[in-house]
Amino acid sequence: QVQLVESGGGLVQVGGSLKLSCEASGRAFPITVGWFRQVPGKEREFVAAITWSGTTTYTDSVKGRFTISRDFAKSSVYLQMNTLKPEDTAVYYCAATYDRIPNPPDRSQEQEYDYWGQGTQVTVSS
Numbered sequence: 001q002v003q004l005v006e007s008g009g010g011l012v013q014v015g016g017s018l019k020l021s022c023e024a025s026g027r028a029f030p031i032t033v034g035w036f037r038q039v040p041g042k043e044r045e046f047v048a049a050i051t052w053s054g055t056t057t058y059t060d061s062v063k064g065r066f067t068i069s070r071d072f073a074k075s076s077v078y079l080q081m082n083t084l085k086p087e088d089t090a091v092y093y094c095a096a097t098y099d100r101i102p103n104p105p106d107r108s109q110e111q112e113y114d115y116w117g118q119g120t121q122v123t124v125s126s
Contacts, residue, residue, distance in 0.1 A: 009120030
C-alpha cells in the first residue's frame, strides 16, 4: 500500500505561480503518477501525468503553463503551475498506479489509478 500526501496549495493572484508536491511512501515509487483537480459540483478532471520513464501528458488547458516532474530520491512528483488563472481554482489530487498505462490517452482516466491523496486546495484570485 502506498500513501500519497499532497502539499503546496494555497491562495495566489491571477498570473502567479504555485508548486504542488506529492510524496509517496510505504512502497516503491509508482509506475505512473497523475494530477487531477476537482471543483465542487463538477467531475474530477485530469491535469497531467508522468511515467516511470519520464514521459509526460497534459490536458490542453494547462499545456505551456504547468510542468509535471518527479524526483526518485525524494519519492516525489511535482506540479509547477505558472500563469495561473481563476479557472485553475480547484482541489488538486495526486494519483498513482503500479500498472503500466501504455496508451497515453488512458493516463487521463481516473479508473487507471489505484491510489489517491487527500487533495490540496488551490485558489486563484482575481
